[in-house]
Amino acid sequence: MGRSPCCEKAHTNKGAWTKEEDQRLINYIRAHGEGCWRSLPKAAGLLRCGKSCRLRWINYLRPDLKRGNFSEEEDEIIIKLHSLLGNKWSLIAGRLPGRTDNEIKNYWNTHIKRKLISRGIDPQTHRPMNGTAAAAVAATDTSSTQQPKTIPSNNICLDFRNITSFPQKPIFAVAGDDQIGKFKDTIIKTRESSVDDTKCSSGTTEETLTPREQVVKVEQNEDVWGGGIDLELSIGLPQPKLSTGINFSSSFSSADSKAFTGIWAAATAPPQPVAMTNGAVVTNLVCLCWQLGHKSGQLCRNCEVANGVYRYR
DNA sequence: AAGCGTGGCAACCGCAGGCAT
């Protein structure tokens, strides 16, 4: 059997929250912390359902929320991330400290959509509204530093080779539409020891890619998570191996979406611990799951932290 | 000043995946 019934919906308030309700919720969470949303309303003396309390807290009352207008920089980040992730507002919000998914979603619908349309860009496809696919890539690529992209047609790669240290919140990569929906299940597994680097770095089949098809590396460093925004979206082109000996790369077939159950990463160099910015030590495998649908800092069942080392089981 | 239209945003709704029983 399942659990006992959910919150009493018959005796709950709806609509706008009053100041008193807000204060009750704040006081309760300050005293007891977040979580247990089901029992929270009763315990806090609120005639609301737990879901409503959670939403109110996350979207409006949380102390770490950044209120106020979005900056130009944030606009561009949202546009770039949306071109890669689509309407994955929570993932986009995860890259913008202090912003909520709801806020970004509303902002997208009310401001950015119009902004893109005024640029002649379709906000859904991020292509010029009457242009070619090739022009679309050029138009969406707002960074003048990016180079023309070529990758093997059936391989999507993660190329972490120019990353010198691992951030607390790590890197992710995005493939085509068919893979995006699978991100929640995304895990990193070690590939066979014989990772074929050529698949990841340079292909024999040149192809013009849509933004979502591009191989994307989002590199973050400690400074970024300290509050600044320094998001870099770039293409995973071949880079010299690092002096650390760490050489992450991966590939998977985009042709068989069923076969894609995760992003695979492996070290082509011998395991060699590298200090993370949070003080932990990373061997040659890192779980990126918490970036891809799990709560921040929460590892999935496939990963563990033992003695300060992140491992794939 | 009143009526109307529009935009912004908080909140709700329904669904899916995960997990407890």
Next chain:
DNA sequence: GATGCCTGCGGTTGCCACGCT
């Protein structure tokens, strides 16, 4: 293994403020 709740997510709704006529 089956059932059903919990949580989180994306889409949608509805209220309110503001500007225009």
